Amino acid sequence: xxxxxxxxxLLYIIVxxxxxxxxxxxxxxxxxxxxxxxxxxxxxxxxxxxxxxxLPFFATLISLSIFVIIM
Amino acid sequence: MKDRQDPYVSKRVKSLLTFPGEQLILLExxxxxxxxxxxxxxxxxxxxxxxxxxxxxMYFFNTVGYALASGILFTLIATxxxxxxxxxxxxxxxxxxxxxxxxxxxxxLFSDQINDVLLSQVKCAEIDAKIxxxxxxxxxVGDVVIEFDKLAPHEEFTIRNVKFPRKISMFLADKLSEVTxxxxxxxxxxxxxxxxxxxxxxxxxxxxxxxxx
Numbered sequence: 001x002x003x004x005x006x007x008x009x010l011l012y013i014i015v016x017x018x019x020x021x022x023x024x025x026x027x028x029x030x031x032x033x034x035x036x037x038x039x040x041x042x043x044x045x046x047x048x049x050x051x052x053x054x055l056p057f058f059a060t061l062i063s064l065s066i067f068v069i070i071m
Numbered sequence: 072m073k074d075r076q077d078p079y080v081s082k083r084v085k086s087l088l089t090f091p092g093e094q095l096i097l098l099e100x101x102x103x104x105x106x107x108x109x110x111x112x113x114x115x116x117x118x119x120x121x122x123x124x125x126x127x128x129m130y131f132f133n134t135v136g137y138a139l140a141s142g143i144l145f146t147l148i149a150t151x152x153x154x155x156x157x158x159x160x161x162x163x164x165x166x167x168x169x170x171x172x173x174x175x176x177x178x179x180l181f182s183d184q185i186n187d188v189l190l191s192q193v194k195c196a197e198i199d200a201k202i203x204x205x206x207x208x209x210x211x212v213g214d215v216v217i218e219f220d221k222l223a224p225h226e227e228f229t230i231r232n233v234k235f236p237r238k239i240s241m242f243l244a245d246k247l248s249e250v251t252x253x254x255x256x257x258x259x260x261x262x263x264x265x266x267x268x269x270x271x272x273x274x275x276x277x278x279x280x281x282x283x284x
């Protein structure tokens with residue numbers, strides 16, 4: 001049971017890290033697109049992208065901390 | 072229309088203005104109301120999954136930890152999908168210049184599509200405005216359909232779900248009539264549209280003995 005929990009925890013952190021990585025790559029791609037097309041970025045979109053990266057980042061950090069404490 | 076047009080002119084989409092002397096006439100996105108249904112659906116699915124995972128966690132595992140973890144995960148997934156939807160909407164644009172009509176469907180990191188019609192190759196254009204449904208009537212949101220060369224095998228260009236479709240269609244009709252008309256425009260249009268009228272009037276005059284145009 002303990003091993004299963006650790007496995008699920010690790011899988012969970014991997015999924016969160018993947019979302020965070022995707023968010024970072026996506027934000028970069030959007031910024032490139034904005035530069036390429038010459039459209040000024042809307043502040044709402046920009047804050048959404050920032051939140052989209054920060055949220056997984058903090059979630060991963062918190063999950064990792066909990067995981068380390070549990071271990 | 073002037074207010075809607077001015078902020079776009081010469082400041083935006085510079086990279087898509089490729090011809091010498093090309094000027095931006097109109098830049099439109101779909102109205103934000105197109106996002107309502109997907110966002111509502113996403114919210115419904117989000118709450119559904121969060122509630123189901125909470126119930127499973129509480130009743131089967133007797134712990135809040137799994138509910139919290141799955142809640143964070145579903146929030147992240149929902150935020151990611153929402154961000155993608157917003158960005159895709161933001162990069163779906165209809166651009167009309169004095170040289171071409173463009174539809175840009177750009178989804179960063181996933182796909183890139185640009186449909187364009189060169190106005191120098193167009194002889195005539197018909198512009199229709201269409202509003203379907205109660206909500207769209209209420210919001211004044213609809214489609215502007217531009218049909219190029221209707222007499223030939225025609226090509227249709229639809230600007231979907233834009234605010235004030237009637238005003239935009241009238242504005243475009245004015246602008247495109249200046250752009251698509253050939254150099255000898257007056258003679259071209261007079262010949263094209265008056266000839267059938269004259270012929271009809273001759274026929275009438277022959278039959279009824281009436282006057283001509």
